[in-house]
Amino acid sequence: MEVKGRFDHFNFNVLDLDRSIRFYEKALGLKEVRRMEAPDGSFILVYMGEEKTGFLLELTWLRDREEPYDLGEGEFHLCMRVPGNYDAVRAYHKQMDCVCYENTDMGLYFINDPDGYWIEILPERE
Numbered sequence: 001m002e003v004k005g006r007f008d009h010f011n012f013n014v015l016d017l018d019r020s021i022r023f024y025e026k027a028l029g030l031k032e033v034r035r036m037e038a039p040d041g042s043f044i045l046v047y048m049g050e051e052k053t054g055f056l057l058e059l060t061w062l063r064d065r066e067e068p069y070d071l072g073e074g075e076f077h078l079c080m081r082v083p084g085n086y087d088a089v090r091a092y093h094k095q096m097d098c099v100c101y102e103n104t105d106m107g108l109y110f111i112n113d114p115d116g117y118w119i120e121i122l123p124e125r126e
Contacts, residue, residue: 009047009056010078012117013069017044017061019114024048027096027111028080028119030057071116079120086123093121 014020024030030048033056037044042063047056057078082089093099093111100118102109110118 007055009058011058011060012078012113012115013060013062013065014113014115015061015065015068016114017046017059020059021046021048023098023113024057024059027093027098027113028082069115074116074118077110077118077120079122081122081124083124089121 012020021032025048028050030050033047033049035044035046044061046059046061048059049056090099090102090109093109096111098111098113100110100112108120108122110120112118
């Protein structure tokens with residue numbers, strides 16, 4: 001058997017769902033695609049997406065979670081490519097005060113979301 005999987009979504013658990021949705025809308029232009037709520041209110045899943053790939057970011061909010069999530073050593077990240085003027089996008093993210101790391105030699109930078117997750121930002125491939 002040869003399995004041919006495809007990427008569908010990646011998950012971040014978040015403490016403040018509305019704040020996270022606003023961040024991903026403003027910083028990356030993602031939009032809510034769908035939402036699933038537990039009948040007992042114990043969790044909400046919000047899937048954020050963009051129009052080009054169909055890949056989704058799942059934001060999971062758990063009602064009983066109050067303490068920040070342990071992000072380990074921070075050695076994992078999501079990566080997004082942005083079209084248009086890359087320097088203008090970087091300046092916009094700096095204005096948002098969410099740039100947490102830059103490597104100009106490699107031509108990349110990272111932003112962090114309200115829960116501390118890192119997102120690598122790269123220019124669109126030509």
